[in-house]
Amino acid sequence: MTDSPVTAACKIRAAQQDLPAKLQLCGVRKRFGRNDVLRGVDLTVPAGKSLVVIGGSGTGKSVMIKCILGLIAPDEGSILVDGEETVNIDGKARSRMMSRFGMLFQGAALFDSLKVWENVAFGLIHGRHVEKEQARQTALEKIRAVGLKEEVGDLFPAELSGGMQKRVGLARAIAANPEIIFFDEPTTGLDPIMADVINGLIVDCVTDLGATALSITHDMASARKIADYVAMIHEGHIIWHGPIADLDNSGSAYVEQFIHGRAEGPIAVNK
Amino acid sequence: MKNKILVSFQDFVRSPMGQKTQAATEIGWEYVLDSCQAIGRTMLAFFAAVGRLTVFILQSVWYSLLPPYYARHIFRQFIDIGYYSLPVVGMTALFTGMVLALQSYTGFTRFNAESAIAGVVVLSVTRELSPVLAGLMVAGRVGAAIAAEIGTMRVTEQIDALKTLSVNPFQYLIAPRLIAGTLMLPILVLIGDIIGVFGGYAVAIYALDFSPGSYLSQTWDILESIDVVSGLIKAAAFGLLVSMMGCYHGYNSGRGAQGVGQATTNAVVSASILILIFNYILTQIFFS
Known part of the structure; x- marks a missing residue:
């Protein structure tokens, strides 16, 4: 099938990157009613690297990640995964694409009615049709990998603390050994020590799997720990993008204000 | 100029x-x-809402017919919708049959037409009261529960999580509820029919001094299969409506506790109104 001009241009752009692009976003736009959330997002995530998108609340971080996952359809633009267009695909093609992704949701999004091990094995059993016993063994292995005891597998999510739920969410995200893992505010709502534990687990899991990671956060400690590259989104645009080592010398007044958490600066604060 | x-x-x-x-x-x-x-x-x-609802209904029915079928979930919904609704439907049918016999007696004695009471009770219960009241009761109990459960899953991103795990929420969440609602309500109504007629019988025999034999023979003589079948078909339609409205409002729930609360209210109100409208349409089709 012939590529649309937008897709073709995006493929050229992906090919021009220094490192091979696992994920390439070109001119992604999304509007809800009169609210222009994404206003042409361009972003490259190199294969095998961890990119963290930082930005204030309501700047379009979650919408961007949901567009990439296909949970929200963008109004315009192109999203390539390994050079393959993912916008407007559905049915089996979408399902195939989803099987390459893992996602850790902000609130973990565990299924209340299922035991912990069933949550972790859910994608294996229902998405990949793995035998139940084999899926259970894989789930228990992943539960151990995120630092929880095997016995936790027989509890229900409501019986776990917030930090444990995040770990189970992480175990579920990595259960099927995905190529790309998305982390939506992985440390929100956790105390600093537990946040550091989760950050460490994210780094370990991504490194062990050799996966590409895309995280969104406004927790700078988390960003510094898990990122190879950082991008900053503001008012629906990527306004700065670079290696984590350059973050403190970005030369962008917006980035400076954000990483130092100052109320004064170019980013207007709604009082 | x-x-x-x-x-x-x-x-x-x-x-x-x-x-x-x-x-x-x-x-x-x-x-x-x-x-x-x-x-x-x-x-x-208005047109956008009608369009959304139409697309949702078509998707729901389509995915209910396609594999995979989640047998464990369908069975769980049979229990939730059918078994746990039995007490409320049974009680409603029992007292409705009893009141019907009592009120009919009060009216019919004025015209010396007491012999018609058995017929009035059985026809009213099987054709109208059992399916409609069971439908309304299930709308209050099950429609609200479905909307609240799916709405909570929506606001806590569990539905998004299903999609990221390559599971279609229509097949996993909605199809089992539609199948269970459509199949369970006729069974509930059939049980309600029996209990309702028994309620009328009990009042007629023990409170109004009717002869048990003649009451039963009058009931049996006047009852035709279409009376029961029409009630069961209505029940299947009402079961589908109740579960569809619960799923639709839950799936499209707004954010937060207020959004889920609103979805629950909308599910019960819309299902109740649709039951009354479809009851008229189906009665017109069967008995006009």
């Missing part, structure tokens, strides 16, 4: 009287335009 008219109009506008009239005209036009916009917005919102 044209210039002259223009000049005199401009003079008029510049005058105090003219300025007032022009301002009033502008305010009038703004009011008309605002009203048109409001009507347009309402109409667009």
